[in-house]
Amino acid sequence: MKKVSIFAVFALCAAPVVTAASLPFIQDNYPTALSQAKQRKLPIFVEVWAPW
């Protein structure tokens, strides 16, 4: 686990998006995920990650 710090040595700004093969991930859009989850009556799984 990395404690988040603005002093992170390898902080990046733009990062390649890695999509899981088997799971239909929505990228960087909580409002869309929330809307879909309400409509489909499903919980939202959220992964917060960093490219460094």
Added chain:
Amino acid sequence: MRDLLDHADLARYAGQFVWLDLNYDTPENRAFLEKFGAEATPTFFVVDPQDEQVTAMQPGAMSLTELTQFLDRGASGVFAKKQTPADAELKRGDALLAHQPADAAKAYKEAIHMAPATWPQRELAEASLVQALQDSSQWQPCAETAATEAAPMKRDEIFARTVVAGLWCLTSTDPAPWSDAALRKLEPLAEEALSLSATVRDHRDAIYRTLMYISVNHNDKTEAGKFGDRWLAELDAIKPNSDDERSALDIARVENVQIFGDPTRILPALRASERAMPDNYNASLRLAQMESAAKHYDEAIAACDRGLARAPGANGRAWLLRTKAQVLTIKGQTAEARRALEEALQAAQAIPNKGSRDMSIKRIQMALGQSAGGNKM
């Protein structure tokens, strides 16, 4: 951890959740991060969309077993018609953990207190309690609770997580009788965790690094070196399956050497990674920093230049140029260093994330000021 989400065993969960990936650095995700909190990466949440309440929250990497249990727990928090009081307190603790860890610790304690001895979530709640004590900077209760609760636990991922959190709390304080006593209990448990195949790489990394920090704090560099060598040997034995994994291994190597060790020990691996990932400027940046630490200044500058040719984006460009300027300054090439810093400043002004932009600009301006004053950057 990212590779784990590709695991075939998770396919059965595909239709049971809406899946969301949030990059910590993407400005559009600020609102979520501020609302739900995330002080570490990775951090995982299950959110009930009806009231936007967190039903499960976990900072840090998980094994496949832990992840499936986490998904089950999160879904149960959304769908279960009636939860036991202990389950409800556990869920409340998870909802509080990000923003109010001291209150989360109280909720976890209450869950443990009210649950029957056979409660299946007991060890999870104990691990979460230690995490909450760590997150609320309660170092002594954290380390002592970890030592007490981990000892009788089943030897699995939750056990390793508990030991890791306890060790981090010991690194956050100066040596004292209470911390030495906790260390005497936790260190053998850490060795047990390292002997388990279930202990994920992030936890192994944390165990070795915390033991190194603690050894350095006790002025025992020999012991720090031994832990460092053990971890580097393990890292060298891992064959990365992806660029993400290769990068993670290299970051672990660098962080290891930054605590204590010889940077030349890891240069071959970093050089190999730079060759293996020809589009990855971070691989060049890591190499440049370690070449510099090894006093290979010309090689460090060359690595910066290779990174700059790898389309690094504004943040990466600013970082590479600042690193190059530091090395040029050490070499006494102050005019070239200043030019690199001026280019770095220009790049930093284009960083989209305000926090990263402000911090980068501040650091470059500070270096420019020192450069004008003739001081070392």
